[in-house]
Amino acid sequence: MVENSVDPVPVLLALVPALPLLGCLITILQGKLLGARAHLPAVVTIAASAVCSLALLAGTAAEVHGPDGGSEHPSRPVASVHTLWQWVHVDDAIHGVDAVSGVDADAPEDAATRPFAIDVVLRIDPLTATMLSVITCVGLLVAIFSIGYMHGDPGYPRFFALVSAFVFSMTMLVSASNYLIVYVFWEAVGACSYLLIGFWFRKPEAAAAAKKAFLVNRVGDFGLAVAVFLLWMTYGTLDFHDIVSADGTIISGILGQTRLTNADGIVGGTVGTAICLLLLLAACGKSAQAPLHVWLPNAMEGPTPASALIHAATMVTAGVYLVARSAPLFVACPDALVVVSLVGGITALIAGLIATVQNDLKKVLAYSTISQLGYMFVSLGTGTLLGFTAAIFHLVTHAFFKALLFMGAGSVMHSMGGVIDMRRFGGLRQLMPITASTFLIGSLALAGVPPFAGFFSKDEILASLHARAWPGGHGDHAEETHAGADPLSSETLATSAATTIVGDARAPFAMASMKANAADGHDASDHANDAAHDEHAEATTGSLNNPTTWKAIWWMALFTAGLTAFYTFRAVFMTFTGPLRVPEEAGHHAHESPPVMTYPLYILAAASAISGLWIFSTDALGSFLPATPSLWAPAVASTAVPHLFHWDIAMQGTLAAAIGIAIAAYGHYGRRSDEPQMERYLGSLGTVFANRFYFDELYVITVVRPLEMLSSIAAAFDSYVVDGLVDAIGHLPPSLAGVVRRLQSGLIQRYALAGVMGVLVIVASLVWSLKQ
Secondary structure: OOOOOOOHHHHHHHHHHHHHHHHHHHHHHHHHHHHHHOOHHHHHHHHHHHHHHHHHHHHHHHHHHOOOOOOOOOOOOOOEEEEEEEEEEEEEEEEOEEOOOEEOOOOOOOOOEEEEEEEEEEEEOHHHHHHHHHHHHHHHHHHHHHHHHOOOOOOHHHHHHHHHHHHHHHHHHHHEOEHHHHHHHHHHHHHHHHHHHOOOOOOHHHHHHHHHHHHHHHHHHHHHHHHHHHHHHHHOOOEOOOEEOOOOOEEOOOOOHHHHOOOOOOOOHHHHHHHHHHHHHHHHHHOOOOOOOOHHHHHHHOOHHHHHHHHHHOHHHHHHHHHHHOHHHHHOOHHHHHHHHHHHHHHHHHHHHHHOOOOEHHHHHHHHHHHHHHHHHHHHOOOOHHHHHHHHHHHHHHHHHHHHHHHHHHHHHHHOOOOOEHHHOEOOOOOOHHHHHHHHHHHHHHHOOOOOHHHHHHHHHHHHHHHHHOOOOOOOOOOOOHHHOOOOOOOOOOOOOOEEEEOOEEEEOOOOOOOOOOOOOOOHHHHHHHHHHHHHHHHOOOOOOOHHHHHHHHHHHHHHHHHHHHHHHHHHHHHHOOOOEOOHHHOOOOOOOOHHHHHHHHHHHHHHHHHHHHHHHHOOOOOOHHHOHHHHOHHHHOOOOOOOOOHHHHHHHHHHHHHHHHHHHHHHOOOOOOOOOHHHHOOHHHHHHHOHHHHHHHHHHHHHHHHHHHHHHHHHHHHHHHHHHHHHHHHHHHHHHHHHHOOOOOOHHHHHHHHHHHHHHHHHHHHHHHHO
């Protein structure tokens, strides 16, 4: 390398968040002057950011696969970190430094010390590159769609400023290489979400929805805050990456290679499980998982493009990203992993059941988002490499087809004069053929119908679950350790010549390598692994981590697949089939949306149709994401399995989808929306579903009412005790002054009499004293 050459990676990485921030500032300062062109700064800067993200993705992919572009398992992890500036620096803050295990709490006071420093550091690795590309590309399409949807709105400049601010915050969140910086932008993303949900703040429902989202997310954010403190107390650092100190010592980060390749580097047990559960609590808040999912359906009060951007493709995936990034921490705590899958499975099922009776098109999609996020958490909780990559695979495909569906709903709402109740319109395929056809493609992808995108990502999730539920029964997709090796044995760990950039310095790190097993069937090592799995299952029957639990989660996921197809095509049939019905609010202006709104639909429809097949057939993510250091950790990498298509699982998932679509067609295809629907067969269950399993009422009883009572008691105490005491003290001087004031009558005769009486008293007292 030529000494004077400039590495483009740090520049591109800094530009990805900086450009949307610039667009936000320009819109704030010049938005009113730009008027109807106030969208330009946001669209141009997000487009430039997307180009930078795709360039980083291409560069990272080239580094992972090498010059030949092969799709085999990567030979080494790929990551680089770049320091922008130092935020916090405290000298001699940490005592007893150990380069591998972090901080020795029992070290004497005169032991080696190092400063506590928080740098604003950005990282690029396969996981970050994937997330940045999804965020910026979908954000760009949403911004373009918004030009038509928000046209004429009084808050037009403010909307695009918020969109730019959101993209900036989200890109910083996924590219930060420090848990504290992640927390900062975790909160920034929440603030942008609050402002976008309550964009029409003069509307009481929107203001209430924004407040609800803000308060519910504070619960999850509290979990992340406590987790950050606990990580600091446990590891003595908050950095993901390793740092080379001035004397050449390697200070291991929480997710640094020197720690991940050390069998004792990750803390498990009670402390480790507590950290993981706190991170899960944070993820449940952002990703709307039970019981913190109640804010997302109400968030539909915001503009539809905001729903497409925040609540389908980007912000709600922050929780999925956090768990995937922290994969080694979770793998070290198996019980925490099971909780992740249980939360995801229960959430997916509950949200799917609620969606079956919703008549608001956007709320159907909102509960669908909650359910599909649950699917991602189910996959993350398996703790296998296939599970983590399948979750990100579904995150990518879901971003495409769910953004498409939300934009399609926005197109319908735009044409129907703001009406979104499916019972009030129908047959819109005659009026809006482009919206209808693209919405159908998105629905096929969401339902998991082959060969659309959701089919392949759902198949991968079900395969990862099947491997945990039946560990010894399916050689093709069972969780196994290649070559029967102990993933943490000295034979399996090797050092490779990889480097990680730390500021301007490059330091070598120990990397783990995995011996690939090319055999397709079971061999002796496979049977040994199956026996080990059976023994492990018997040993863990007292905990949640056992095959029975995983089988229950598997059946929940498969049943949810059928529910997804049902409620998705129920919405399709109610909205686009049957005789043409248009609400009065639409007047005579109901028509297909303008090109600025339909072009993004075309692009997303194409991505929803072909992305899953392309990603699966090329193993684009399966061979790319494992180069992420967190997923290259031996505990995760040792669970890798060959890339195969699972015909049995695919057939079961497709059959579930076909049954769901058939039931939806029987109940809703071609019917008038005001005719009796399938809900009549549900009876009292339909009431439970329609009332969202009474989660809101439960919160009112257990949280809202007690807090209202407590606040009433506090208000009464403040009014009658605190204020009463202060008022009493305040009344004392006037009372005393009133007594003294009576002596000042202004009559000379009284003053003379008082003087005489005083003299007589003095004389009498003197006489009395002389007699004594």
